Amino acid sequence: LDPNDPSKGKKWTIKKALGVYRASSWAPDAPHPMSKLVFFTYFFVPLSVGMFPHLFQHWLTARSAATFKLPVVAHPLFIMIVWVPCVLVGIWATSATFEGAPLFPPHFPANAVLAAMVKKMTSPVLAGFLTAGILAAIMSSLDSQFLCLGTMFTEDMVVHYAGKDRFTDKQVVFMARMFIIIIVAITYGFSLLEPRRVFTLGVWCFSGFSSLFPIIFAAVYWKRLTKAGTYAGVIVAFGTWLYLFREAKFALNPDYTFLGMMPVATMVVVSAAAMILVSLVTSPPSKETLVRFFPED
Template sequence: MMSLPTMVFLFLGISILVYLFICYLGYRATNQSSMDDFYLGGRDLGPVVLFLTIGASWFSMWFLLGAPGSFFVHGVGFNSFFILNIVLGVFMYVFGRRMWALGKIYNYVTPSDMLEHYYDSRFLRLISSIVGIYLLFPYIGIQLLGAGVAFELIGSPFWLGVGSMLVLVTIYSMIGGMKAVAWTDAVQGIFYMLLTWGLAFWMLSKGVSGIGTLGNLFSMVDGRYPDFLKYPGSSGYFTPLNWFAYIAIYVTAGIGLPHLWTRYYMAKSMSAFKVVPIGHILFASWGFVPILVVGILGKLFIPDIAIVDQVFPAIVLEYSPVMAVVLITAAFAAAMSTVDSQLMAMGTIFTKDIWQVFIKKDNSERTLVWVGRIAMLILMTISVAWTFLAQGSIVALSMIAFTCGSLLFMPLFGVLFYPKAGKYAANISLIAGFLTLLFTTYIVQDPGGVYGGGYALFIQVLLFFGIAQFEKNHLKDRTKHYHEVLRKSIDGEYQATKNGHDWQTVKTKTN
């Protein structure tokens, strides 16, 4: 019989061939000289592919490896994420339609495109792009970290897992563009979500764990660990303050993270946002059910595991090495479906928000696509270095990225719903929130036992709304018209014609 590492490499080899074929299809379908085509998939993604690429990009190693480990440690407090994804689905409908309409009218490519244009602040573009790139380092890093952890479990070197992930994702992201990324995400998302459900309930069934039903599972863990299923959970970490901080950060990050924000520009039509929220709720919220099952099984059968992020593959390995191989392949799929999106976001932000604005403005679109590709290589290298220096669990590290995404959400809220806020409210609150996050992450970690990102978001919200009460918006008339255009777009008074004439008329009036 083949060794475990050999089986892993065989399964990964087969999946890699599939991904490279999708990369080829994406390359053939992409105009390599068009930024819209390369970075935004031509803005014509259908609703099913859109919700799958959003879901797969949102759920990564932190979901497949990190979430079972955190539920194993914290108990029921962590499973509030199930509820949060229902709220996030609603946010996708409310915010996504508006972000799509503005992206269509003004041809936005990055989050900073929208923020600079609305607030008339190039400084805000710079700050928001710095925050956007910074958050992608730990987020890419945890995917690579998960790949290394998975390889260690089967007796292979950590660096081999990181290197395999690095090479594959870089190739198909740089060559295939966003179409290849989105199509690969869709395949990977379906694969690892079905596998998660299948493995969890296979282990639960009689003859494997001997438990049989969810009722028996809950009864058994409640008997051995009485605090596990009672709030705030066995660790006591999810106090009301921490629970609220996680709610606020998680839901707003699902809109504000750059690799997700840009996806709201990619829909073929506004009607896609009737499907995307429902798809996300089904894909994401119910995806936490098998994670709950795995966390409890780990608590019951391997309570002394040293590395909690290995709970899922370790417990599967106890029952079936073959199924563990499939799980590790799925973990790679989960990680790749996030890394590719983040790598594209990094390249897009650097090209549009830094290179084109602050370095060289008059490059052709073909040159800008190549600038983005080179930026991807350099920024990916930094992410690899970050991976080998990172400390903490996958979920803990991912919260750094989530909080940055949440900080970008507040100026977006002003663009869409709060015309009273001007550039000073947006700039000062974003800088203060970001500095607070750095302070509570690297200098005084989680003061008073409350997650540091909660302080960052609280200070930003306080300053954002506080400054807005006194700020004199120098673009008052323009801002008013901008919100009027947005309202009419949502109400259907402006429609996208084949030649884009109606949208161009709106753009001219607002500029």
């Protein structure tokens, strides 16, 4: 309530009331030590990068495979340059003091450390510049994802099934834009509901991408992979992800594990097993197909 104007307390919006309730009932999270098995199975999550559709689209713009040499070497180095300092700053903040007091309490949410440091230790001007930089980085990837989403809908679904000559380029672009707007509107609607933790949802999304990595790896290196095996891997990956996601109460349980491991480990193994087994019991690709995709040196 506003002590200078008590009448304002009678005009709270639902959003404000929920915010005040959460702030007044907040308690620090108890520490949850991570087992070695959970820690090491977490390494399956980065496999998701190999299945990001917008990265595929970027790679397909290259005219030669030689174009990949510099990005493949430089990309991990630049990622390290950006992320290692962030991790080190977060580690330092756990024991740092500010004006004679600990910067953060022992159980402060780990994902909020960097933002809280910026608020406490910098001026509003610097915080604004940092926020602008973060938004610029997000928009770069977000634009690529939107473009890829529209392209997948129009090229892989509409044009593929309706026929290439049925629509003009202008109509295809319009359909792509409308599809993107619909997806964004649905996503925004979900964000207005009781939210899950963004980080937890991100891990689940990346886990789904990771479960498809064995398929793309086999497509590049395994000559025995079949179309049926690919379908089996995709279907089993999706089914496993959906089952485990439901068991985790749709991301409400951020500490959910399966058999003492991160769920992504089970997804990757089961998807790979289904792909291999079905490929081995179905007819292998024809010689013409193998020559096309695995030319002899």
